Amino acid sequence: MNQTNKVNVPDIQLEQVNIFEVGPRDGLQNEAALPVEVKIALIDQLSATGLKQIEAGAFVSEKKVPQMANSGQVFANIKRHQGVIYSALTPNVQGLEKALKHNVQQVAVFTSASEGFCQRNINCSISQSLQRFKDVIDLAHAHNIPVRGYLSCVADCPYDGPTQPAQVAELTQVLLDMGCYQVSLGDTIGTATPNRTAQLLDAILTNTPSTSIAVHFHNTYGQALANIYQSLLMGINTIDSSVAGLGGCPYAKGASGNVATEDVLYLCHGLGIKTGVDLNAVARVGASICQTLNIQPASNVTRALQCKIRT
Numbered sequence: 001m002n003q004t005n006k007v008n009v010p011d012i013q014l015e016q017v018n019i020f021e022v023g024p025r026d027g028l029q030n031e032a033a034l035p036v037e038v039k040i041a042l043i044d045q046l047s048a049t050g051l052k053q054i055e056a057g058a059f060v061s062e063k064k065v066p067q068m069a070n071s072g073q074v075f076a077n078i079k080r081h082q083g084v085i086y087s088a089l090t091p092n093v094q095g096l097e098k099a100l101k102h103n104v105q106q107v108a109v110f111t112s113a114s115e116g117f118c119q120r121n122i123n124c125s126i127s128q129s130l131q132r133f134k135d136v137i138d139l140a141h142a143h144n145i146p147v148r149g150y151l152s153c154v155a156d157c158p159y160d161g162p163t164q165p166a167q168v169a170e171l172t173q174v175l176l177d178m179g180c181y182q183v184s185l186g187d188t189i190g191t192a193t194p195n196r197t198a199q200l201l202d203a204i205l206t207n208t209p210s211t212s213i214a215v216h217f218h219n220t221y222g223q224a225l226a227n228i229y230q231s232l233l234m235g236i237n238t239i240d241s242s243v244a245g246l247g248g249c250p251y252a253k254g255a256s257g258n259v260a261t262e263d264v265l266y267l268c269h270g271l272g273i274k275t276g277v278d279l280n281a282v283a284r285v286g287a288s289i290c291q292t293l294n295i296q297p298a299s300n301v302t303r304a305l306q307c308k309i310r311t
């Protein structure tokens with residue numbers, strides 16, 4: 001073989017990754033409030049695609065995030081598929097108690113690696129948030145409910161500027177020590193680039209196994225897939241994503257949706273990594289919810305597939 005044709009492809013050791021679908025929560029919290037039946041239909045459709053983790057709602061202040069106000073009704077009416085875990089955000093014991101009433105199987109606490117975002121998002125300091133989470137985690141564990149932890153603004157904060165990787169590494173460890181089974185690293189405003197993702201993961205993975213970490217990239221600057229590729233190279237095997245790339249965050253102006261689930265599936269399958277999820281089925285769900293919302297899918301893959309179907 002001609003030496004010049006030789007390509008050195010970086011080695012990804014993963015055979016399988018877990019896709020954590022956040023569209024019904026992170027996606028819809030930033031779209032116009034939807035009737036409960038539409039949300040239920042979306043979750044039911046996603047449940048039939050092979051996804052094993054679906055974040056279906058949030059038990060947060062209705063005044064702050066009215067889009068999530070009907071989460072209880074959502075949980076009461078979805079058809080729960082065997083093997084699919086339906087989870088919700090619970091910022092405090094009040095939220096967890098509501099989640100327990102609706103038989104939520106898994107919950108998530110969420111704080112920030114930056115003080116500015118923490119205050120705006122959950123109205124307290126980082127240390128106060130951790131204090132609140134102690135009771136949430138204890139009560140959840142008493143009911144055998146696993147708790148996930150989110151850290152926002154792991155690269156940059158819209159109020160405080162750049163975040164130090166050491167700060168993220170320290171808080172990740174604190175959340176794991178408190179009993180979170182996994183910490184999802186939120187690039188809330190989508191500003192990270194692969195070199196910064198590598199530095200961040202390097203700081204975290206010195207002390208923490210990659211299986212305890214998930215990545216949660218918003219695609220505001222179009223860098224999410226590049227950051228995910230970097231994360232896969234470093235052994236991260238849980239990727240958060242949102243069908244059709246829906247959403248954003250009400251406390252991060254201009255932040256666009258999460259990376260689209262369809263685009264992550266296309267990347268992983270192209271790399272020979274299994275996900276257990278049917279890309280075409282997710283793309284159909286993505287096209288359908290976008291039609292309902294009267295928006296174009298942010299997913300390049302869904303747009304490409306739609307054109308293929310049309311021609």
Ligand code: HMG
Pocket residue numbers: 026029058059060061062064065089091092094095096110121122123124150151152153186187188216218248249250251
């Ligand atoms: P607080 O503002 O500190 O106030 O709440 P409070 O505890 O004193 O309560 C004030 C009012 O909220 C009271 O009602 C409470 O009953 C009510 P009032 O007496 O005024 O009528 N309340 C609740 N209502 C329903 N469910 C609850 C609850 N707790 C209190 N659980 C709190 C703190 C965190 C609840 C509030 O600030 C809040 O809900 N913030 C919204 C947070 C949110 O949902 N943000 C978006 C999701 S996070 C995100 O998108 C980032 C992520 O995707 C990762 C990333 O991308 O970076 C996860």
Ligand code: MG
Pocket residue numbers: 026186188216218248249258
């Ligand atoms: Mg998010």
